Amino acid sequence: MAVPIAGIGVGLRHAFADELATTRRRVDFVEITPENWVTFGGRRRRRLDACLERFPCIAHSVSLSIGGLDPLDSEFLDAIAELTSRCDSPFFSDHICYSTVNGQPVHDLLPLPFTHEAVRHTARRIKQTEAHVGRPLVLENATFYSHMPGAELDEATFLRQILEQGDCGMLLDINNVYVNSRNHGFDPYAFLDKMPLERVRYLHMAGHTLREDVIIDTHIGPIIDPVWALYRHTLERAGRLIPTLIEWDQDIPSLDEVLDEVDRARDIAEEVLSQPLPGLVGPAAARPGEARL
Amino acid sequence: MRLAEFYGHVGPFLLGQRSHEETVRLLYGSRSELSPQQAQDAKRLEIYGQFCQIHRQESLELVFQYCHQAIEVHSGLDGWHKLVEAYFVCHPMSHFELAQNGRHFPTFLAEQCEDAGLPGFLRELADFEWWEFQTNGQPDDPADATPAAGPLRLHSTVELRPYSYALVSWIDDDRRQSEAPAAGENLVIFWRAPAPELMPRREVATPLEVMIIKAVVEEVPLDLVLAAQLRVSLGELTETVADLLEAGILIGEL
Numbered sequence: 159m160a161v162p163i164a165g166i167g168v169g170l171r172h173a174f175a176d177e178l179a180t181t182r183r184r185v186d187f188v189e190i191t192p193e194n195w196v197t198f199g200g201r202r203r204r205r206l207d208a209c210l211e212r213f214p215c216i217a218h219s220v221s222l223s224i225g226g227l228d229p230l231d232s233e234f235l236d237a238i239a240e241l242t243s244r245c246d247s248p249f250f251s252d253h254i255c256y257s258t259v260n261g262q263p264v265h266d267l268l269p270l271p272f273t274h275e276a277v278r279h280t281a282r283r284i285k286q287t288e289a290h291v292g293r294p295l296v297l298e299n300a301t302f303y304s305h306m307p308g309a310e311l312d313e314a315t316f317l318r319q320i321l322e323q324g325d326c327g328m329l330l331d332i333n334n335v336y337v338n339s340r341n342h343g344f345d346p347y348a349f350l351d352k353m354p355l356e357r358v359r360y361l362h363m364a365g366h367t368l369r370e371d372v373i374i375d376t377h378i379g380p381i382i383d384p385v386w387a388l389y390r391h392t393l394e395r396a397g398r399l400i401p402t403l404i405e406w407d408q409d410i411p412s413l414d415e416v417l418d419e420v421d422r423a424r425d426i427a428e429e430v431l432s433q434p435l436p437g438l439v440g441p442a443a444a445r446p447g448e449a450r451l
Numbered sequence: 452m453r454l455a456e457f458y459g460h461v462g463p464f465l466l467g468q469r470s471h472e473e474t475v476r477l478l479y480g481s482r483s484e485l486s487p488q489q490a491q492d493a494k495r496l497e498i499y500g501q502f503c504q505i506h507r508q509e510s511l512e513l514v515f516q517y518c519h520q521a522i523e524v525h526s527g528l529d530g531w532h533k534l535v536e537a538y539f540v541c542h543p544m545s546h547f548e549l550a551q552n553g554r555h556f557p558t559f560l561a562e563q564c565e566d567a568g569l570p571g572f573l574r575e576l577a578d579f580e581w582w583e584f585q586t587n588g589q590p591d592d593p594a595d596a597t598p599a600a601g602p603l604r605l606h607s608t609v610e611l612r613p614y615s616y617a618l619v620s621w622i623d624d625d626r627r628q629s630e631a632p633a634a635g636e637n638l639v640i641f642w643r644a645p646a647p648e649l650m651p652r653r654e655v656a657t658p659l660e661v662m663i664i665k666a667v668v669e670e671v672p673l674d675l676v677l678a679a680q681l682r683v684s685l686g687e688l689t690e691t692v693a694d695l696l697e698a699g700i701l702i703g704e705l
Contacts, residue, residue, distance in 0.1 A: 193547050193548055193549070194548075197548045197551070197588065197590070198587075198588040198590070199588060199589050199590040199591035199592075200587055200588060200589065200591065200643050200649045200650075200651075201587075201648075201649035201650060202587075202588065203590075203591055204646070204647075204649060221547040226458075227454060227455065227458050231547060233547075234547045237547075256458075259458060259461065259462035259465050259466060260458075260462045260463075260466065260543075261543075261545075262466060262543045262544045262545065263544050263545070263546070263547060263552075264465050264466070264503045264506065264544070265503070265506040265510070265544070265549055266465075266499065266502045266503055266506060268461075268465070268499060271452065271454070271457055273452075273454070275453065275454050276454060279454060303495040303496075303498050303499070304491075304492040304493070304495040304496045304498075304499070305488070305492045306457065306461075306478070306492075307452055307457070307478045307479055307492075308452035308457070341495075372495060372498070374498075
């Protein structure tokens with residue numbers, strides 16, 4: 159049985175990896191971006207090993223290009239398979255996007271057109287990916303600054319159809335919902351209410367940056383109150399503690415400041431889940447460990 | 452629009468090979484006919500072109516910090532950006548680890564030094580920086596796991612590289628008092644320091660160090676006979692071997 163993911167975790171970053179491995183503060187799991195770790199030996203490998211020995215781990219990649227036309231990168235999938243096997247993770251995750259064009263990685267998460275063809279194409283590749291890695295894939299809703307042309311579906315329907323046709327778990331990024339709602343002028347609460355919470359395996363929380371008239375998903379914290387409010391709403395609706403991961407990727411402060419965000423998520427979850435919970439959706443406390451704070 | 456057509460339109464733009472304006476026309480149509488929503492989408496599409504360009508720059512700047520500085524001094528920031536774009540036209544990204552995509556940069560720069568009138572030392576500086584990066588990240592070798600045991604041998608990360616410029620002293624001079632390193636043949640030894648430090652190291656190798664490394668590779672005994680051949684005392688030979696062991700360049704038992 160895979161090592162369950164539960165509670166509140168943090169994304170592993172070089173800036174604080176050494177300190178995280180020995181911190182006395184509570185961290186329930188870590189998320190690792192395989193691209194930044196798996197090809198390296200030496201000091202970087204030691205840092206990774208130290209964290210893997212201490213924490214349950216999820217591999218969260220950025221290079222899968224699940225919606226791209228280029229063949230899946232088998233060397234990359236092998237690396238994920240090795241890492242997830244080593245951590246005995248219950249699943250691994252990436253994004254609903256593309257990140258290669260003309261056979262070349264572009265190292266960014268790019269928005270797909272919201273079309274039926276993109277849904278079918280992505281769902282097919284979910285199966286291929288899972289077959290190669292040997293573990294379930296969980297996909298994240300990404301930010302998008304532009305609508306790609308030819309949309310036949312709204313974003314929420316597009317995401318739902320991919321997850322359903324691919325029979326795939328979801329990583330629900332609350333900050334991305336907020337960023338998209340601000341950039342495109344929709345109600346983030348209504349959007350969250352359309353998300354299939356029964357499929358959500360964990361949540362992302364992060365900061366962002368306003369640049370001129372558009373909010374950029376920079377993962378620069380701290381997390382703002384409107385995003386915490388959406389987090390609270392999501393847990394209330396789910397009626398269970400969905401494992402939650404704090405991301406902080408640029409202008410990284412001290413580990414203590416990052417872990418203050420972890421503590422804040424835990425405080426909110428404890429507060430929400432100790433109250434009567436309206437409108438339970440999905441399996442409350444269904445998976446081992448997920449309901450334990 | 453079919454996916455294949457979409458990617459055909461947007462791909463060259465993201466790779467820096469098609470203008471934003473042309474891509475907008477292909478994806479959304481003539482600017483004069485765009486709705487307000489489409490006009491906003493068209494404008495914001497440019498963000499993705501910028502992000503992809505930044506990642507191309509980052510992939511080289513992560514490794515080639517001193518080349519970047521030297522080229523910026525010589526050709527300006529715009530010159531550096533043009534060089535990065537030209538590099539990725541010749542050597543498209545192919546690896547999921549960002550910095551690995553710079554592996555052909557030393558070769559590319561060697562060609563550019565002649566074609567673009569760049570200083571000749573840059574070809575060696577790029578090689579130097581690439582080896583330092585490689586030394587830092589090279590996968591662990593099980594043969595290094597028990598450094599105090601087994602036959603005397605080189606640490607798996609050891610690499611000797613010949614240069615015709617004094618790169619080590621130039622890089623280590625924080626004030627970078629001269630625009631270019633001094634000319635002068637030298638061999639630089641790269642290796643990764645033993646645990647717990649595990650950081651990349653590089654130093655100009657002395658002739659005696661080079662000869663000892665050669666002897667270890669060829670399994671020649673480090674004895675009085677070798678000392679005589681190298682025209683050093685046994686004490687000097689032994690002391691240098693001890694230094695190489697302490698640094699982690701040599702591992703194993705004497």
